Amino acid sequence: MNKQLTFLMCSPRGDKSASHSIGSYLVSLFEEKEIIVKTFGVYKTLKNQEKTEEMIKSIDDSDIVLISSPLYIDQAPYMTIKLMDIISEVFQQGKLSNKTRHLFAISNAGFLEYYHNSLVLKIYEQFAKKNDLIWAGGLPIGAAGTYATYPIPEFLKMMEQLPEDDYRQEIYNKPTKILDSVIRSSVKHLSKGEIVPKDDLQKLEFIPMPLESYVKGANSTWPEAAKQFGAEDKLRDKPYER
């Protein structure tokens, strides 16, 4: 009998988000391994009682639960915490069948450094512990905005076109290749009912470029983004100053 996975996509930005893009990539790899996947966009699902019950039923039937969520101010967003509360409630009420289920999580942030996500992965681990889910590990992903625009396979194809000595090989291609290999290894282990070895996950613990370079590049995007709203000169406004 085929294994089942419930994918809980926890970004309010829907399919424009890195949470969707990265999570969907894992889903495609799980499907290649003939795992049945049921996907729930959490922001829409939790607004609807019937959909929420469908999600709980899917979790009940699943061998793997996959959470993909952005990082908002050092933690998961409100709706991800609410989701955990709802799942905890049904677990605590003994409404779910007795079954081995693994929890795997993806946390992504706009900061360059992976470790801004480390704490939220510990929070997911506590959530798993409370609810008899087996904590299988998580992916802490920094500078994730790139993958919202370019899904990982597409991004790697683009990078293939670059000359070998291009500077972007080191700061974009190499990190994405490492991420891709960790994702593939995670899917392989989870598909076999195993937790993902810490050694594999630790391969993501690196900073791909100097912090100052990232800051310079990222900061140049804000005035451009504000321009379409005529707000480029107001970016440093203090509307609530006393």
Next chain:
Amino acid sequence: MSYVILNGMYKDDSFIPEVNQIVSEEFQQMNYKGATLILHDKEIKPCLGCFKCWVQTPGICIIDDYGREVAKKMIQSDILVYLTPITYGGYSAELKKAVDRSLGLISPFFRVYENEIHHEMRYDKYPHLVVIGTLDEPNTEQEEIFETLVKRNVLNLFCEKYSTLVIYRGDDEDAIKMKIKSGLAEIGVKR
């Protein structure tokens, strides 16, 4: 001096109102002016992750509901108190709903601070932060996560002084008062 308490309790919690009362009385006895916001009573929609509080209406969330008022009260207070049941080591959903909506209080621009990337300040002055978490009983793992979370928040929200308190449901009133007085003293609030 002013304070605001963001009370992130869930509706059926009977313990947190007691803690809230004790904190409020401490502030009142020192002639601080302020208020408690019971967040589950307020209409606060979830953050959309749209960054329009950074690029369209800088500093103000585009959602026109009580979330805006909470952010304004946060930045205009001298002391900001988060009161929350510790939830898997983190904040409750009710508290987080309001905190998410305060993103506009910081600048979109990044900077390197203490060898890490953080955002720049939008305002010249930010409140001191007191974070009070409640637990049914001691839980070392969750308490460590909670304390680290507060430290991370302080880095990102530019609080000059802060304290973290964990109060257990089994604590009696005297123990709770002592913890609160000690937490407030850490940020310089004392009689």
